[in-house]
Amino acid sequence: MNIMVDVESGVPLFTQLIEQIKEAVLNDQLSPGDALPSIRQLANDLTVNNKTVAKAYQLLERDSVIQTKGYRGTFIHPEAKKNCVVDLNEVLVSTLGDAVSSLRNIGATDSEIRNVFQNVMNSRAY
Amino acid sequence: MIEYVVFHLAFITQIVVGSYYIPRQYRKRVLKVIELYPKSDYPKLYPGTEVQYRTATERLITINDVVFALGMIMVGMVIHFDYDSQEKISEAVPAVFFMIQGIPYVLLELSEFSYFKQMRSLDVSKVKSASMKPRRLLDFVSPWLLYSTIACFFISIVIDFYVSAGASFAELTWSHDTVIRGLTLLAVNLLFSFIIYMNIYGKKCDPHLSGGDRNKVAKTAVKTLCIISIFASVFFTIQATINDSEHEDLIALFLCLYNIGIISVATLGRLSAIKLDELNFDVYKGNSASV
Numbered sequence: 001m002n003i004m005v006d007v008e009s010g011v012p013l014f015t016q017l018i019e020q021i022k023e024a025v026l027n028d029q030l031s032p033g034d035a036l037p038s039i040r041q042l043a044n045d046l047t048v049n050n051k052t053v054a055k056a057y058q059l060l061e062r063d064s065v066i067q068t069k070g071y072r073g074t075f076i077h078p079e080a081k082k083n084c085v086v087d088l089n090e091v092l093v094s095t096l097g098d099a100v101s102s103l104r105n106i107g108a109t110d111s112e113i114r115n116v117f118q119n120v121m122n123s124r125a126y
Numbered sequence: 127m128i129e130y131v132v133f134h135l136a137f138i139t140q141i142v143v144g145s146y147y148i149p150r151q152y153r154k155r156v157l158k159v160i161e162l163y164p165k166s167d168y169p170k171l172y173p174g175t176e177v178q179y180r181t182a183t184e185r186l187i188t189i190n191d192v193v194f195a196l197g198m199i200m201v202g203m204v205i206h207f208d209y210d211s212q213e214k215i216s217e218a219v220p221a222v223f224f225m226i227q228g229i230p231y232v233l234l235e236l237s238e239f240s241y242f243k244q245m246r247s248l249d250v251s252k253v254k255s256a257s258m259k260p261r262r263l264l265d266f267v268s269p270w271l272l273y274s275t276i277a278c279f280f281i282s283i284v285i286d287f288y289v290s291a292g293a294s295f296a297e298l299t300w301s302h303d304t305v306i307r308g309l310t311l312l313a314v315n316l317l318f319s320f321i322i323y324m325n326i327y328g329k330k331c332d333p334h335l336s337g338g339d340r341n342k343v344a345k346t347a348v349k350t351l352c353i354i355s356i357f358a359s360v361f362f363t364i365q366a367t368i369n370d371s372e373h374e375d376l377i378a379l380f381l382c383l384y385n386i387g388i389i390s391v392a393t394l395g396r397l398s399a400i401k402l403d404e405l406n407f408d409v410y411k412g413n414s415a416s417v
Contacts, residue, residue: 002255004254041260044330
């Protein structure tokens, strides 16, 4: 299975990588347990920066699409197919949207919500 | 007397193979590529003009012809002086000539680097492709060859140190030559390991080379380096074993055979392993993208 990135595309390179790996998982081109190339190998082959591939792998790992097993390498997660369809951005928009609506309903102003949101984000408690 | 004759035959073979036969095989290959895959149809294959490559090839032949002539003069001198003195054949003769013989090959490698650099600078493709299959060392070399290479390295070091120290092996009283040989062999193997690593995991020198062809080239390079490493280990073992013995005269002969082996594997082996009709030259066509 090959992956392709367009260096002139408006879409960031790491996003192109994430989308194509998820697409490959959904199309069964990559199956759970399949080994993936190392960050260095993929970066060298695509002539992109190691950090770009590392970022893509990091986000895919966060979404449980791939998993890193120490020195053995990076593999497709056993639940990858299920996790590929979870759009974290959609979840964020929906959850925060509900929270903002609830806060407005109890009379909080947008400015208060923003300030509290920023404080909560900066707080170590959450 | 017989060892003199055999040595000279081997030395002449080293000269003929390294400075006459192989350069011509190389020229044949370059001219065949130019004929079968002309610049008009395969523009990406030629960062320069076809004439430039023909001229460079002829220059390589000329340099090799000079080295060939020098080699023949050396043979004449060795025959004359060695027969006069009747002393042992110095291994410095094939060793020094091997280094001279290597100059055109080093120049060839350097020109290859510059060729690929030019190719990369002219590469305007914006879509880059890569395989999602991880590459592992054992995909490129058989376990048998790899483990033999490692075993030969260690066996050579152990034998050399054992022969050098004899009964006092454990007292670390090794000769200067043994330590030098051990370090040389280690340095050679470290260099080869680095080249193998770059072949497997490094950036593609040729930006247009297809994934399959890259693997073919890497496989040949890894196999070649493993065989050369085995040759080096075997030669160093022989040298350690017969040094300071009644067969010491044979070192020069073994060195010639070793040089012939290295030159043949490194060049003829690679040329025969990478066949032109098995490579995908379509990637060098005008509107192609490498995959």
